[in-house]
Amino acid sequence: MKTELSNLFAVLLAKKDLSAQQMYDLTQCIMRGEVESSVLAGLLVALRMKGECLDEISAAAQVMRELATPVPIAQHDSLVDTCGTGG
16 A cells, blocks of 8 residues: 555645545545554645545545444434534
8 A cells, every 4th residue: 555655645746636436445544544644644634735525525434434333222212412513
């Protein structure tokens, strides 16, 4: 993945969007802990400087949904969400 990461840096520094597949693969590596924190910081800064596009955001969200641990909820008559959108 190191060679691929340098290619991703080149794309981002050229202010070009990553393809949905590139962002999907990158997010998979990030979420599995395969990207060093210093490299991740650089990628995120480069992505932010370029500006995120819809395909990049959608691909990252898809990975996070796929890897999310579902929370089993027993059947209840009343259930209250105490977290809201900020928690």
